[in-house]
Each structure stands twice: as C-alpha cells, then as structure tokens.
Amino acid sequence: MAKSPYLxxxxxxxxxxxxxxxxxxxxxxxFISGLHRSPHKGFSVEFSGQREYSPGxxxxxxxxxxxxxxxxxxxKQYEQETNLRAYILLxxxxxxxxxxxxxVTKYQYGCFLAACLAYLMCRQQDTVGMVAxxxxxxxxxxxxxxxxxxxxxxxxxxxxKPGKQTAVAGTFHELAERIAKRGLIIVISDLYDDQTExxxxxxxxxxxxxxxxxxxxxxxxELDFPFRKMTNFVDMETGEKxxxxxxxxxxxxxxxxxxxxxxxxxxxxxxxxxxxxxxTDEPYDMMLLNYLSRRxxxxxx
Numbered sequence: 430m431a432k433s434p435y436l437x438x439x440x441x442x443x444x445x446x447x448x449x450x451x452x453x454x455x456x457x458x459x460f461i462s463g464l465h466r467s468p469h470k471g472f473s474v475e476f477s478g479q480r481e482y483s484p485g486x487x488x489x490x491x492x493x494x495x496x497x498x499x500x501x502x503x504x505k506q507y508e509q510e511t512n513l514r515a516y517i518l519l520x521x522x523x524x525x526x527x528x529x530x531x532x533v534t535k536y537q538y539g540c541f542l543a544a545c546l547a548y549l550m551c552r553q554q555d556t557v558g559m560v561a562x563x564x565x566x567x568x569x570x571x572x573x574x575x576x577x578x579x580x581x582x583x584x585x586x587x588x589x590k591p592g593k594q595t596a597v598a599g600t601f602h603e604l605a606e607r608i609a610k611r612g613l614i615i616v617i618s619d620l621y622d623d624q625t626e627x628x629x630x631x632x633x634x635x636x637x638x639x640x641x642x643x644x645x646x647x648x649x650x651e652l653d654f655p656f657r658k659m660t661n662f663v664d665m666e667t668g669e670k671x672x673x674x675x676x677x678x679x680x681x682x683x684x685x686x687x688x689x690x691x692x693x694x695x696x697x698x699x700x701x702x703x704x705x706x707x708x709t710d711e712p713y714d715m716m717l718l719n720y721l722s723r724r725x726x727x728x729x730x
Contacts, residue, residue, distance in 0.1 A: 435583040437540040438548065442714040446549060446721070513555040513613055514572050517543045518604065519586075520618035522563040522595030523666035529650030531709050538709045539617040539646060540586045545717060546615060547582050550574075559585065562600045563592030572612075594666045597622040601630035611638040619646050620693060621666075628696050641702040645693060649710045654682050 433440055481503060495503040525536040533541070543559065550557040556572035559582050568585050570578070597620060608614075614634050620627055620643075634641055650656075656675035663670050690706060697704035705720055 435544070436587045437537075437544040438583050439541070439545075439714075442712075443545065443548065445714065445718055513550065514610055515550055515555060515557045515613040515615060516572065516604070516608060517546060517557060517559050517615045517617065518601070519543050519559065519561045520563070520595060520597065520616075520620075521561045521567060521589055521591050522621075523591055523593045524595065524619055524621045525646070526591035527648050527651070527665060528709070529648050529655075531648060533709055534591075535619055535646045535648055535709055536591045538707075538713055539644075540589075541713045542617055542644065542707075542717065544583055544586060545713065547579060551579055557582075560600075560604060561586075561589050562596075564594050564596045566600060566603075567592065595622055598626035598630040601627070602633055605630070605633040605637050605639075608637070608639070612640070614639045614641045616641065616643045617646065618644075619651075624689070624692055628693075628700075631697070631702060632700060635700050635702070641697075641700075643693075643697060643702055643704050645690070645704065645706050647706070647708050649708055652683075652686060652708065654679050654686075 481501070490504050492503040495501070519539050521536060521539075525539060526534050528534040547557045547559065551574045554574060556574045558572035559568060559570040560566055561568040568589060570582055570585060597618060616631075631641060631643070654675060659672065659674050661670060661672050694704050694706070703724075707716055
C-alpha cells in the first residue's frame, strides 16, 4: 500500500475510480480541451451547424453537401469539447468539527471528499479551485489543474482548522459575485444556517448560470439522536450550553431534522441543484463512487 505524503489524500482508495469522470450536465465555459461541451464554436468532434464561407477559412471544413444543394459555400461548425471550471466550497465552521462515535469528524470527512474530487477533476484535465470558509473565507485557491496546484490544494487543506460561527449565505453571495465564468460549484457543508437565506444564496449561483452539487454532511448521531441519559449539549459555534433529557426530545428532534433535510432536498430539486445527503459513517470513497455511477447513468440517458 502506497503511503501518501498528504493527510487528506489517499491514492489507494482512488483506484476504483479509474473509469469514472465527473461529467457536467449542462454547457460550461472553459479554455482547454476536456470532456465537456462548450458554448463556443470551433472545429472539434460534434457537428453544430454552418456559416457562410469567408476568405481565409480552412477549405477542409467546406460543407460540400450544402454547396451541391444551394450552389453556395458554407463552413461546417462543430461544438468544442472543453474543460470544466469548478470550485469546491468547504464549510470549516465549528459545527463541522462534530463527531459522536465515528472515525472522523464532518470536517475531516469534508477534507477527504474535497481532496478526492479535486484529484478526479484535475485528472480529467478540468480546472478546480478551493474555498474554505466559516464566517470568513479562510482559503481561496483559483482554479487550475497542474500537479503543483494539487500540491497547494492538499497542503492548504492540512493548514486549516475548524473555526467557530458560520456565514454560509453571506459567503455564497460574495462568491457568486466574484466567480465570473460559469461552471460547477460543489458545496460540502452541514448547512447549519438560516435555510431561507442559504437557498437565496444558492439561487444566486443559479442566476449566474452555474451548475451546483450539494453534499449535505451529517454525523449519524445528528440523525438518530442516540442519547439516553440526561445530557449537556454544547453549541460548537457559540458555546451555548443546554441540559436536557433526550427521551423527552427524541421524537420532536427527529421530526425537526427530517423537516430540515426535506426542505433542502425539495428546494434544491426545484432549482435543479443536485442534492446528496451524506453520513460520515459511510466511507467517502464508496459514497462518491456510488454517486458518480448514478450520475453517469443519468447523464447518458
């Protein structure tokens, strides 16, 4: 087993992804040859249309069928295959540092997932950037795809520490204005913020014509509420404490969590945002492998 020099990158787990790519569902903008359809016309693989011949055009692309039919010269146009420009937005607020009994915190799981996604996209010649945030942006790497860029991204993840309070909505609005070219936005977060404001911020990305994938992270205890005895709960972002009897709250707590999840699921669906609920007790590589396999089948229908 090869030992990785990076804390959050495990190359042995990535062998199973050899035949899978993170394909974009919609038109994206980019600047190097890759796997994704571009809105820019060029001479590449798939036929797109025609335009009238102009002096200096390459005669190899003359449409002789159109000439025979109209007695006029036309140049064939094709859709370029282009790279995807992506940003991974990683929540590193205090609540992401929660772990009840599993092997990793939500924050650590998010780092492993971010590193894996970045590697997969760079491998397919796409450019990927990274933003880590709590109340402020703590790490911002513009998109690139070189080995040196991956090194900066992996070491950047290692330099981070979970913060305190979060500002999901405010950060997303800021980034929606700063990210100029449309592409893929991947969010990794527990989304513990005002839901209405978060959805408005995600809509801001949609308005800017980005495609969104949302990985909604939970620890299993946040879903099942397994506590039995009188327990002191501490808010990991504000430090606020509360002593409660879990037996009196379990049913109402689960109802609230389910409503919280279903609202995000429904509103993301309404906006054509891909929503993936993730629990940290499922290995990140298996979760991602299953997701990419499903996604590839959907795209190719």
